Amino acid sequence: MDFETIKATLLSEIEQLEGSLQIISRRIKEGNAIGSHTNVDASKINNLIGKYQLLMAMSNEVTEVTEQIK
DSSP states (O other): OOHHHHHHHHHHHHHHHHHHHHHHHHHHHHTOOOOGGGOOOHHHHHHHHHHHHHHHHHHHHHHHHHHHHO
16 A cells, blocks of 8 residues: 555545544533544544554655655
């Protein structure tokens, strides 16, 4: 999997998670039940963090190689 594919996948998953968190936040503010369809699994958040860390490591490697070429 290349850098751009991982980046696009990660951003998409973050946007989906953000949408769920916004729904949860709105419902809590309104005093309504959160609802099971907005359930946010901690393992999903941990998975996103791992992917983000991988993306940052890949980005650093790309930057180092680019600077060595210059």
